[in-house]
Amino acid sequence: MVRKKGVQSDPGGGSTSSPALNDRTLPEWLDNQGEHGPVTVLLMAPEHRKGKLPNNPFVIAKSVKEQVGSIAAAYRDKDGHLVVKVRCAKKAAKLLQMKELIDGTKVTVTEHARLNQAKCITTCHTVEDLSEEELTEELADQGVIGVHRLGRKGGKSATMVITLRGTVVPKEIFFGFDRCSTRTYKQSPMQCFRCFGYGHTKARCSAEQELCRNCSKAHAIEKDNDGKTICTAAASCIHCNGAHSPTSRTCPKYAEEEEINEIRTSEDKSAREARRLFLERKAAATSGSSYAAVTGGGNSDAKQLDNVKKELERTKQALVLALEKVAKLKEVIKQNKKSKPSEQATPAEQTQVESESDMDVEEEEKRKRARQHSSDEQTGEDDDDDDDDEEEEDDEDNK
Numbered sequence: 001m002v003r004k005k006g007v008q009s010d011p012g013g014g015s016t017s018s019p020a021l022n023d024r025t026l027p028e029w030l031d032n033q034g035e036h037g038p039v040t041v042l043l044m045a046p047e048h049r050k051g052k053l054p055n056n057p058f059v060i061a062k063s064v065k066e067q068v069g070s071i072a073a074a075y076r077d078k079d080g081h082l083v084v085k086v087r088c089a090k091k092a093a094k095l096l097q098m099k100e101l102i103d104g105t106k107v108t109v110t111e112h113a114r115l116n117q118a119k120c121i122t123t124c125h126t127v128e129d130l131s132e133e134e135l136t137e138e139l140a141d142q143g144v145i146g147v148h149r150l151g152r153k154g155g156k157s158a159t160m161v162i163t164l165r166g167t168v169v170p171k172e173i174f175f176g177f178d179r180c181s182t183r184t185y186k187q188s189p190m191q192c193f194r195c196f197g198y199g200h201t202k203a204r205c206s207a208e209q210e211l212c213r214n215c216s217k218a219h220a221i222e223k224d225n226d227g228k229t230i231c232t233a234a235a236s237c238i239h240c241n242g243a244h245s246p247t248s249r250t251c252p253k254y255a256e257e258e259e260i261n262e263i264r265t266s267e268d269k270s271a272r273e274a275r276r277l278f279l280e281r282k283a284a285a286t287s288g289s290s291y292a293a294v295t296g297g298g299n300s301d302a303k304q305l306d307n308v309k310k311e312l313e314r315t316k317q318a319l320v321l322a323l324e325k326v327a328k329l330k331e332v333i334k335q336n337k338k339s340k341p342s343e344q345a346t347p348a349e350q351t352q353v354e355s356e357s358d359m360d361v362e363e364e365e366k367r368k369r370a371r372q373h374s375s376d377e378q379t380g381e382d383d384d385d386d387d388d389d390e391e392e393e394d395d396e397d398n399k
Contacts, residue, residue: 021268022167038168040092041115044082047106052080063101068094120169120182123159127175189257196238196246198257216246
């Protein structure tokens with residue numbers, strides 16, 4: 001394989017899968033007790049196939065807590081067995097040795113055959129000549145329990161689906177010294193090839209008659225040497241009545257099943273819970289809300305507007321509380337002024353006030369004397385003018 005120096009290659013193309021919900025919640029160097037590791041999924045079932053676990057949930061819970069203490073999660077599956085999730089390897093080992101409950105019920109605990117597996121896609125061109133069995137054996141030390149090449153049967157495709165033990169997909173897989181990055185594996189929706197319904201397989205189908213893969217009708221099925229259905233009727237879909245076969249990936253029903261699978265994978269939900277969430281969100285989207293706003297994904301305008309409205313409402317409430325506090329504070333200050341007598345001034349302050357008063361009196365006296373002096377001078381000038389006028393009058397009389 002050819003890779004640029006200093007750049008981590010992605011030989012399969014596409015983006016590397018994001019950290020899963022089942023990955024460890026703390027770095028290993030911070031997890032001294034080993035309580036925050038990747039999730040291990042176990043299955044608790046009755047020892048005998050015809051037996052069953054106690055109906056009392058407290059008996060089961062107390063039995064598990066007595067054995068290992070706290071666990072990450074637990075729930076019953078459709079068969080009534082208990083699915084247990086733990087993040088501590090020591091607790092998982094103890095649970096695997098558990099043989100009975102506190103009420104004496106005999107049980108067996110094993111790793112979950114389906115949920116305790118993870119799948120990813122990778123591409124390596126240097127192992128095209130090796131078989132799937134040889135690759136599985138060589139990669140066993142990395143937790144690989146299965147390899148399936150993509151492409152036509154018998155082909156030597158470089159891209160393959162890797163099945164690993166555990167619930168976390170590594171970012172890279174080593175084929176000898178060749179480091180190949182992994183990508184997210186998206187499982188196709190489970191479809192029955194007898195009735196072409198979703199959610200079950202042909203082995204568990206309860207339909208009375210097998211439907212045609214082309215026209216979706218119940219008639220005698222003929223197949224050629226390659227196993228393909230021979231039907232001269234026009235293609236018709238049983239789900240949407242479209243002009244395509246019921247297995248077509250262009251069918252709207254198939255797209256819905258893909259979204260359900262996405263919810264199941266990304267949100268770590270069971271198939272039933274994922275379907276319920278999808279139907280709820282679809283109903284909400286149909287009623288007027290955008291699908292992105294309902295699911296909480298994306299940065300849609302509706303979501304941003306809703307966040308702004310919430311922020312404004314919180315700000316308004318905070319402002320009202322602040323105004324109430326200010327009003328109460330003013331009332332307290334007002335009451336304190338009424339109840340407390342005015343404080344006495346200190347002797348120094350009194351002396352300063354008295355001296356300032358004396359200075360004010362002296363200034364006022366000075367201003368008064370200045371006004372009196374100016375008025376006297378004005379009066380003298382007026383008298384001189386009167387004398388001059390009288391002399392002028394006497395001179396005129398003598399003439």
